[in-house]
Amino acid sequence: MPRRPPSALQPAFPLLALGGRLQTPTRPLRSALLAMHHPLGASTGYMDFSRGDWAGMVERAVEVSTFAAELGALGEDELLGLVAFLEGTPRLPFHYLSVHAPTKRRRLPEPQLVALLNQLPAIVDSIVVHPDQVTAPPDWRALGRRLVIENMDPRKTLGQLPEHLAPLFAALPDAGFCLDVAHAGAVEEDMDVAHRLLDAFGARLRQLHVSSLRAGRGSHVPLYRKDEARYARVLxxxxxxxxxxxxxxPRR
Amino acid sequence: MDPGSAAPTPLSALGAAGGVGFPALQAARARTAQRCDVARAALARMPRDLDVAVVLLGSWGRGELTSGSDDDVLIVTTGARRPGLQPAMSELEPAFPGGATGAQGTFDDVVTVEELATIGLQEDSNRVLTRRMLVLLESAPLLGADVHRQVLARLLDAYLGGERRDRRPPRFLLNDVIRYWRTIAVDFEAKARAGDDGKWALRHAKLRTSRTMLFAGGLLPLLECHHVTADDAPAVLLGELLQPPTDRIAASFLRYEAVDAGVRTLGAYDRFLALLDDPERRAALERLVRARAREDPTFQECRRLGREIQQGLTALLFEREPLRRLVRQYGVF
Known part of the structure; x- marks a missing residue:
């Protein structure tokens, strides 16, 4: 039986541009695992080519899903622009919206960074933070339940294992958990760490980060087929x- | 079962399976049980006709009493409406010193089971539908447990009497439960558009949490009829409906091996109940007007909890077999 041409594939999601009419998707999902899940969203963190153009990055995130998104202010210098963008009350379609807090080019003292993050409008559901950025947990309590701690990959000195994160969660009882599946998979090939993280912090789970990692470099790349199978039980x-x-x- | 019973329940089993408890839900159940005991003691010498039940609805019926809960009570008889029926609502004063209340006069009257069993067409008003659904989905007996059981059985018979197909969710009742859920949602918006903005935020929060849980707690037992014959369906449904909605939902998460999602779903509901039990935050919600909701932290917290509850229930219904197929087959058309 001949394969259906790509043009005959149905879009995985209804698409909604910020302005104007519904558009045709640029990248319909071919991964059955991803296409079956709801809600799914894109992080703007991978959109290096549009860095700083928040409206443009949101448009691209909308092309993946209108239901969820993460706005990545990974460099501290990007955060002010994001706060300003959101204070302009853009008409975002997302039911779930997270912001990834800065991990690079950090200059602000921790209390000031927390204060700036706390200025993010209430439509931001989660503020994802790397554990190595939290050196004074009491300062972060101001974010309440919006604070979400992410597990780390092996390149970091700490933050990969439940026992690393437990003291942080004990100090921040309202904080949520973001399971970065690729990070956990880089710690142990058999995904045992991911299961242990879910056993320990599953009740706090607010979102996942899903991708594969480029071998040796740790950068996030589209989900490999082999990782789909490896992650399946965790997902x-x-x-x-x-x-x-x-x-x-993934375009495969 | 008494809505506040301390016996092991699906809710406590789910909490144990997930390694967490649901402290606000468990505290609310204990409070409900204690208040039921006090209310029964206050009414111990009061005469009651043998065909009458004093039925608790709302948070009383769900076993979810918080500090700000209304006293929602309905007097139901399996007999005829008549003068001198005992007890009258006014005689319940010793048990509910503030007076039993309810929105739009829904809960402040006597009703016969035959009036409740008037299903569909012109006689089935919004008020009748609401009372029938609340009795079916979230009621518990304060007095007259045997009559309450007969009322549920009679209502189920009214729905299921014509259904003789094995291993199929009963369409008549399923459609009415869905109709009720959609009616709540439409009426919520209609009230807001009519300028009835009082308690908008609290109503919105409840729609996304306790009303959503109520609907799911009615939907899931109906889908369970997929597993039984038409002869067994009434008894199965009666057994389910005698449990609080959170137990029905917790049992489904356990049954379909979705413990992780179940812990998060009931955990979000637990947080909402704790929030409602905080007089300051509840009062803030009651005062909040729609125009200020976007930037209000308490409202946004309720919105997030409501989303988490909906996500969990959606995952249960759409990502677990056979529920996924059952919802596809019966949930839309």
Missing amino acids: ARCPDVPWILEAPP
Whole structure:
């Protein structure tokens, strides 16, 4: 039986541009695992080519999903622009919206960074933070339940294992958890760490980061087919939370 | 079962399976049980006709009493409406010193089971539909447990009497439960558009949490009829409906091996209940007008909790077999 041409594939999601009419998707999802999940969203963190153009990055995130998105202010210098963009009350379609807090080019003292993050409008559901950025947990309590701590990959000195994160969560009882599946998979090939993280912090789980990692470099790349199979049992434990793609949707 | 019973329940089993408890839900159940005991003691010497039940609705019926809960009570008889029926609502004063209340006069009257069993067409008003659904989906007996059970059985018979197909969710009842859920949602918006903005934020928060849970708690037992014959369906449904909605939902998460999602879903509901039990935050919600909701932290917290509850229930219904197929087959058309 001949394969259907790509043009005959149905778009995976209804598409909604910020302005104007519905557009045709640029990248319909071909991964059955991703296409079956709801809600799914894109992180603007992988959109290096549009850095600083928040409206443009949101448009690209909308092309992946109108339901969820993560706005990545990974460099501290990007955060002010993001705050200003959101204070302009853009008409965003997302039901779930997270912001990735800065991890690079940090200059502000921690209390000031927290204060700036706390200025993010209430439509931001989660503020994802790397554990190595939290040196004074009491300062971060101001973010309340919006604070979400992410597990780390092996390149960091800490933050990969449940025992690394437990003291942080003990100090921040309202904080949520973001499971970065690729990070956990880089710690142990068999995904045991991911299961242990879910065992320990599953009740706090707010979202996933889903991607593969480029071998040796640790950068996020579109989900490999082999990782789909490797992650499957972990993902099956998380059917109810948004999955945020940290790389473009796979085109295979 | 008493809505506040301390016996092991699907809710406590889910909490244990997830390694967490649901402290606000468990505290609310304990409070409900204690208040039921007090209310029964206050009414111990009051005469009651043998065909009458004093039925608790709302948060009483769900076993979810918080500090700000209304006293929602309905007097139901399996007999005829008549003068001198005992007890009258006014005689419940010793049990509910503030007076039993309810929005739009929904809960402040006597009703016969035959009036409740008037399903569809012109006689089935919004008020009748609301009372029938609340009795079916979130009621518990304060007095007359046997009559309450007969009322549920009679209502189920009214729905299921013509259904003789095995292993199929009963369409008549399923459609009415869905109709009720959509009616709540439409009426919520209609009230807001009519300028009835009082308590808008609290109503919105409840729509996304306790009303959503109520609907799911009615939908899931109906889908369970997929597993049984038409002869067994009434008893199965009666057994389910005698449990609080959170137990029905927790049991489904356990049954379909969705413990992780279930812990998060009931956990979000637990947080909402704790929020409602905080007089300051509840009062802030009651005062909040729609125009200020976008930037209000308490409202936004309720919105997030409501989203988490909906996501969890959606995952249960759409990502677990056979529920996924059942919703596809029966949930839309």
